[in-house]
Structure formats: structure tokens, C-alpha cells
Amino acid sequence: MNQNRNVLLTPGPTPVPPEALKILSQPIFHHRTPQYRKVFGRVSLGLQEVFQTKSNVFTLTSSGTGAMEAAVVNFLSPGDTILVAHAGKFGERWLELGKSYGMNVLSVSAPYGEAIDPAEIRKVLQVNPFTKAVYTTHCETSTGVTYDIQSIAEMVSKSNAILVVDAISGLGADPLPQDEWKVDVVVSGSQKALMLPPGLAFISASERALALNKTSTCQKYYCDLKLYQKAFLDSDTPFTPALTLVLALEETLKLIQVKGLRSHLNETARLADATRAALRAIKLELFAKSHPSNAVTAVKVPNGIDGEKLIKIMRDEKGVTMAGGQGSMKGKIFRIAHMGYITKEDLTIGLQILCETLSALGFQASSEEAVHYFNETYKRPTAKEVYR
């Protein structure tokens, strides 16, 4: 392992900025105090800005999956019909959750690497007008594809169903103006574009969703949003929070506020575009057939190259950590994140090490060319700079 280099380019955890690390190294204090409640109040407001919603954003101490579970058990009753629109590992988690909680689960899918077709969702909803909720994914971290949430939401908002979006990796990286697009529930986590270690998860809920919450009979306790809503009135959580992460979240939210959410999203878009241009320049094929995410780029491992070995050499010998493929994608793709606190410099080094390692393994890739295309593309304002 290269002791002098620690470039983390995985789609969660992502690098934590020094401002947040500093907070994490401070002596701890108690959370049932005005001091903590003030911070938690500010953090909750800051989260609303990133979620672009007027709804409350509740903070859970859990992995992102804990908030996904909250998004199932709080709005449904056993036997309810739900529609899961999925094309990757994390979309499939909605299927598993729905089945675990006794739902009647309808499904719309697309092959890995492709986006969900909103028209397919419409068809299923037309045939099943009693569908209670549609569950889908903002950025499917396992394939690097974003779905057209705006079109999906446009359609679902006209149906009887609420729309629940897993934006664990996408929030703060790809645009997702919750209220403007009429998304009912957005779920996210701390260790992606919010630039923190894992341990916190978030869930926002629209009025429509909260109305369903009132009649939901799913059994729940730890993630019962009624308890979170009640505690929220006192700027509090029902159970002891991972409070040092909340304190650090105030710092990372400040970084986004100072920059402005729009600039933050645009910078992420530029880094993503530049990364993709560099990868194409060295003749690598992107895994996303369309709608590549700005959070993470998935890349096909070239023929004849051992994908797991590639990741291992870069990580253990050169200090650059990218992510491999998950499940059936193992060894077939690798993934480079470009969100949160990941910088132009991190990506430049990452691309250089990638080229160096690919070449050593027998796939010639010019580091100069990759960096040249990266820089040239980064300089140009991208077509996507229309984010609000």
C-alpha cells in the first residue's frame, strides 16, 4: 500500500472534509441539551435546503437501508399493492423490503445499465389503480444510472400512489428538487454527497405521505416516524442520535451552503462529464447505456482484464480505491465516484493510476490522453449547467 496516498473514489463512503473531521475529534457532549438542539435544528433546516423541500427531513441513526425500511413500514399496511421500478441492486432492495413486510409487489424493470422507462410505470399504474406507492431509485449506485425522476413523479403525482425515491447516493450529486418535481418521499444517507462517515440516514415526507402514515398498520418502533415527528417539535430525536455525526453534518452542510447548492451540483456535473470524457478517450466503455449519474460512473472492465485484480492493485499497491461491481456485476465493471468532497485532483490521480494499472495488466491506456480530455472537458461549461 502506498502510505503517502489515500485517494478514495468509492460511491460511499466518500472523503470527509477536514472541517468535519475536526468536529469528530472534539470531546463529546450530551444531546439532551439546548446546545445540541440548536445544532440539530439548524441541521434539519440545512437538510431541507439540500432536499429542496418544505417537508420535514427526519434524521435516523442507521445505514441508508434503515431509512428505506422506514419508507416502507411508515406508509403502508400489510397486503398493500406497491410498484417497484428497478434496474440494479439497490432497486432490488425495495423488492426485498416490500416482500419482507408482506406487500403485494408489482415490478417494472430494465436490464442493468439501463434506465427505467417512465411509460412502463404508467402502464402498470393504469392497470392497478389501487397501487399505494411507487418505489424507485434516483441514482442506482450499482450501475451508475439515474432515472428520469421528474417524468416519473409527474405521472405518479396524478395517480393514487405516492412516489418514494431512494436518493442515498444521488442526493446532492444529481438534481432532485423534491417539491418542484412532486416527489413524496426522499431517502438519503450521510456517507455520499453529504460528505460524512456512514451512520446517519434521512427521510423526508410530503403531506400525502404523512396522510398514509396515519393509517399505516405495519408494525414498527425504532423507525416509527410518528415518534420522530413528535420529537422533532422539540428539535430532538426519539432515540439517542449518532450526535457527533450530526455535529459534523452541520459543517458539511455549511460547505454546500457557502458554495450554493446549484454550484455544488454543477461542479459535480463537470467532474462527472470530465471523468467520462477521459474514460472514453482511453477507449473504455461506460456501463450506463443512457442517463449516466453524476454521482458515480460505472465502467466495463475491458476484455481480458481481471476486474477484481485491477481494483486490488490500485487500492493495495497504489493507494487509489475505486469500487468493483456488486453481485452479478462482480469483476465485470468498476465504479468511480465524483461526488461530495472528491476533487479534480483526486480524479486526475485516480485516472492516472487507472491507466498505469490497466497498461501493466495488458490494456494500453494513455495517462496523458486521459488527463488531457479530463482537463479540456472540465474547462467547458457542461450542457447540464441548468440546475437550480
Next chain:
Amino acid sequence: MNQNRNVLLTPGPTPVPPEALKILSQPIFHHRTPQYRKVFGRVSLGLQEVFQTKSNVFTLTSSGTGAMEAAVVNFLSPGDTILVAHAGKFGERWLELGKSYGMNVLSVSAPYGEAIDPAEIRKVLQVNPFTKAVYTTHCETSTGVTYDIQSIAEMVSKSNAILVVDAISGLGADPLPQDEWKVDVVVSGSQKALMLPPGLAFISASERALALNKTSTCQKYYCDLKLYQKAFLDSDTPFTPALTLVLALEETLKLIQVKGLRSHLNETARLADATRAALRAIKLELFAKSHPSNAVTAVKVPNGIDGEKLIKIMRDEKGVTMAGGQGSMKGKIFRIAHMGYITKEDLTIGLQILCETLSALGFQASSEEAVHYFNETYKRPTAKEVYR
């Protein structure tokens, strides 16, 4: 607020040692790596030593309550009969959890400040031989009382029920040799005697408990121990862990290992004894009628003193944080922790500030006397130094 002083004497979070704070300020790395798995493997073994069990100890990313929920939904099926033995706020949480998940909940209780009588549990189990599980508390943090888990376990182990113990605040402070005492399930959390920020919870399960897990039909996903067991085989967790807390846990477990669990428990017992002696010396009344916990001492607020004001002045003006009473105990008691990384020096300062503040509020308390009795008692080996 006294900027130079930050003495934290609350029963969770407790002070975090510098060795752990240092780890928390390091750049983060990825958890699906051999590097992390090695740490997690060592931490899991270290937890077994503190739990004093050969059973696996599973690590959840949640508050302690998340692991309490896991201890309900993993071993039961809706409609099962359970017995909750409670005499405080956290015991009542088992009642709430049992009811939330549709159990037939029997109850044995005692007034706040008293311990559960094991004979009462026996009586209920005799009349209800199909009781599936007994839920109780090791140290009831809200009252500062420990229950006689050894006697309770002795009896429950002869019944058809498993015994589940909430040791969130007691583990590592009061003795609880899980296997020797035949406790089936022990639940704990990171922010008490394990000296970490909140965010991790732990649950160990005996063979008897795991047998119940196989037939349990409670709906679950995020805290489904089958998923944790499977991941455990690869030194892994099913969902992204709060990995920086796991890394820091390795450091705090090392502190206990170096000292030895027995010495660690004995030191906690000495601090607890000394604290109680000091409080008695200044004519304060302990809330625990018997079985005071070594984790935390609850003290009655003297007549005529505003308990909430007392806590507030000490915290905001003098930099010493103790905990107030919870729920119906609010304003009536306050609580001083003496577990984990809390030192003799912390407690000496805490007692001095307590005397100073009580005196200012009109209850004369001699700081010299308190510290004298504290020191004299600390010097003597306590009667309780029999912990293994």
C-alpha cells in the same frame, strides 16, 4: 458556560478517550476491503470478551433501541407471550416494543428505584409455561438500579423461555458474564461503558435464541439477524456500517483488554462506591433502594431545590454535565455516571461543583467533606471486588 471545563458525567454519551477521538479524525476508507474486515473481525472478538460469551456478537448501526427491536423481532412471532420485568423508563421500552409487534405482553414490575424481585418472575412463568421470552434490564439507567440478573437467569434458563437483557448502560460497568449466568441475549450500545459516541448497537444470541430465530415470523429487514449471521461469516455486515465508530471501538476495546475486564469493572465499582459515599456524606439520599448500579447513581433532589435548575447551572455556568430525571422523575432526581472513561478526577470536580451549586441554591453541602469521603472510600478495596 465555563469554557475551560467540560466534565461529562451523563450515563451516555460518556467521555471518549483520546485514542478513539484520534481515529475518528483520520481520513475515511472503504469498508468492503480486507483492511476493514480485519478490524471488524478483531472488534467482534473483543466484544465477545466484554460480553463474556462464546456466542457471536452482532454489530448494528443504530441507537441501542435498534438492537432492542432486533431482540424482539428476531426471536418471536406475532401473538407470542412474553414477560417484561420492568421498573423504569427503559424497562417500559420492552413493553412498548412488545406491544408494537403484536405480542401478548405479561408484566412484572416494581416501583421506580427498586429492583425486580426474581421470585415474581418465577410465579408468572409457572402460571404461563408457554412464555417465549423474558425481557428485562441489567442497569435501569433511569433509576440507577441493577437487577439480579444472575438469579433471574438461573430461573429462566430452567423454563421454556429465553432471557433477553438490555445491558445498554450496564455492560462493562456492572458484572454480566453472559455464558456463565446463562443469559440468552444481551443488547448493548456504544456510548456507555464502551466509551464511544452513539451510533453502534450490539446484540449477542445464544444457541437457544438462534433456534427461536429460525421459526420467528415477525416482519423484519434492517435488523434481520439472519442477514447479519450470513455477513458475519465474511467478517462483514449486511448494510454499510458506521465504520469509523467500528475503527474507534477497536481502540476502546484495547483499553479494556490492556487493563483486563476484571480490573476495569473493579475500578468502576470503586468509583461508584466512592461517589455514593460522598453523596451520603453531604446528606443526599440515593434513589436506588437497593442494588445501586456501578454505571450510574441516581440521587434525590433535596426538598426545596429546583432539580432542573441545579442541572442547568452546573452545565451552563460551571461546565459539569450530569443528567436530570426522565419522564415522571423530571426534577425529582439527578444522575451521575461513573463508568467507561470517567475518572476519579472527573468525579471529584463533579462533586465539588455539585456541592458549590447546591449550597448556592440553599442546601448546604460541604465540598471538603464530599471529597474526603470520596477519597477515603476510593482507597479501600470494595466488597464487590469479586468480579471475574
